Amino acid sequence: MSFFYDDIDDDNDNDDAALEPPSRSRTKAPNLQMPSRTTEGKSQLAYRSHTLRNNASPALLYQDALRYEPGTAISSTGALIATSGKKTGRSPRDKRVVEEASTVDDVWWGPVNKKLSEESFSVNYERAVNYLNTRDRLYVFDGYAGWDPKYRIKVRVVCARAYHALFMNNMLIRPTAEELENFGEPDFTIVNAGQFPANRLTSGMTSDTSVAISFERKQMVILGTEYAGEMKKGVFTVMHYLMPKAGVLSLHSSCNEGPDGDVSLFFGLSGTGKTTLSADPQRLLIGDDEHVWTESGVFNIEGGCYAKTIDLSAEKEPEIFNAIRFGSVLENVIYDDSSR
Numbered sequence: 001m002s003f004f005y006d007d008i009d010d011d012n013d014n015d016d017a018a019l020e021p022p023s024r025s026r027t028k029a030p031n032l033q034m035p036s037r038t039t040e041g042k043s044q045l046a047y048r049s050h051t052l053r054n055n056a057s058p059a060l061l062y063q064d065a066l067r068y069e070p071g072t073a074i075s076s077t078g079a080l081i082a083t084s085g086k087k088t089g090r091s092p093r094d095k096r097v098v099e100e101a102s103t104v105d106d107v108w109w110g111p112v113n114k115k116l117s118e119e120s121f122s123v124n125y126e127r128a129v130n131y132l133n134t135r136d137r138l139y140v141f142d143g144y145a146g147w148d149p150k151y152r153i154k155v156r157v158v159c160a161r162a163y164h165a166l167f168m169n170n171m172l173i174r175p176t177a178e179e180l181e182n183f184g185e186p187d188f189t190i191v192n193a194g195q196f197p198a199n200r201l202t203s204g205m206t207s208d209t210s211v212a213i214s215f216e217r218k219q220m221v222i223l224g225t226e227y228a229g230e231m232k233k234g235v236f237t238v239m240h241y242l243m244p245k246a247g248v249l250s251l252h253s254s255c256n257e258g259p260d261g262d263v264s265l266f267f268g269l270s271g272t273g274k275t276t277l278s279a280d281p282q283r284l285l286i287g288d289d290e291h292v293w294t295e296s297g298v299f300n301i302e303g304g305c306y307a308k309t310i311d312l313s314a315e316k317e318p319e320i321f322n323a324i325r326f327g328s329v330l331e332n333v334i335y336d337d338s339s340r
Contacts, residue, residue, distance in 0.1 A: 015309045016229070016331045045129050045158055045191070051137045053162070055180060058169065058327045064137065064162035072163065076340045078326035081333060082163035085195075087225040088332045090233060091209045094198075094224075096121075097237075098214040106241075120204045121214050124221045128193035132160055139165035142183050143172025145235050148299040151246060151292060155235060156186035164192055167228040167329055170304035172235070188238055190220045190231055198223040213237060228331060232306060236290045239301050249293040254278030255286040255300065263298055265291070275307050279319040309333055 053060065062080055065072045071083040096116035097107055107113050132138060139159050146152035157168045168190075175183060197208035209224035213234060220234045236252075243250040254266040254274035263286070266277045275288040287300030288307070307320045309330065314321040324330065 015333045016306060045132060053137065053139045053165065055141055056139065056162075056165065058166060061139070061162040061166040061169070065166070068137065069161060069163060073335070073337075073340065075324065075330055075335065077324050079324045079328040079330045080163065080166060081330045081335060081340075083332055084225075084227040087209065087227045090227060090229050091207075091211065091225055094205075094207055094209040094211055096204060096210065096212040098212065098216070100214065100216045102216050106245075114204075116204045116212050118214070120202050121212050121217070121221065123202050124198060124210055124212055124223055125191065125217075125219065127196065127199065128191045128221050128223055131193045131196040132158065132191070135160045137162075141165050141168050141172070142180060142186065143168065143174055143303065145172060145188075145239055146292065146299060146301050147173060148292070148294065148296075151243065151248060151294070151299070153187040153238070153242065154183060154185075155188050155190065157190045157192065157231065159190075159192035160195060161192075161226065163329060163331075164194075164226075164228055164231070166327075167331075168231055170327070170329065171232050171302050171306070173303035186218075188218045188220070188235075190222070190234060192222045192231060194222045194224065194226040194230070196223055215241065228329075229306065232302075236301065239290070239292070243292050248295075250301075251291045251293060251298075252289070253291055254288045255291050255298055256280055256283040257286055258283050265293075265298070271308070275305060275320070276317060279305075279307075279317060281319060285319070 053064065062074070065080060065082060066074070069082065073081040075081055092112075096114050097103065098118055098121045099109075099115040100118060109115055137160065139157075139162060141157040143155055143157075144152045145155050152173070155172055157165065157172075159165055198205050198210035200208055207224070211220070211222050211225070211230050211234065213220045220238070222230055222234075240250045251265065252267070254277060255263060256278045257263050264283075266274045268274050278285055278288050286298065287302055288305040290301040291298050292301060312321055
């Protein structure tokens, strides 16, 4: 079980952990299916970087993160310590959904679901693609959102930081080697150019940070923030939109199962204890944050968890504490450089 947790819905500082046991390593797919979704006159990710890491193993991602990403270290228990730079929490004020024919009547527009024009999204996408195509290294990760094969979607992440790829290696559900070989085109693509700012003069921008989703183009574009939690929450936003259309209920909740098969759901805003309550050593953890309730049961959207490290101890939360090991990510934590 791997552990991650998202911060509350505001700009704030967070010390988070993404935790993963060493037994869940991946087989690298021999061929990369290039994304072909474009519109006329639009750029496409060309993967022109000198090095392309396609579904790389955690060990290789560790190697690149330690070599190329300042502020990265290994903890005494083997977790990767990483920093997201200036933004250490999500930026909900900078999140947008594109107003398109398919969404105009289906989204509750307002201060939370803010509109973005198709033209502005195209500008951001071009900006992100042009930036990524200048990088020496690109990382591509293919995974699933949703454990139920009937409802899961295929997600492709394209980014320029190894720690981001490792984060989503935990947060998405990893395909088997056979599934990866036949993965094909994704249902949704995250284009993460978070190291590069948005243009404030672009219509709809309120800062140099932008997190935008287009359901018609099946893309999410990130600019101006390296906080990995934006990708996690972006996938949940997509599933929150798609699952009700499929006739099932998406839930912001944690979930566990008792010894007799009884299932409990814990609802609450981010930061209110869902992860702690669900990580009960006497019950089986299903997931800590995102689920879907169907006629046949409840399934987790994610492959791992996102847990706060504030006041974390082996005595209070042993399941989470003991998951800080190889393959996990400790994000924006303060640590002793000698003992780690």
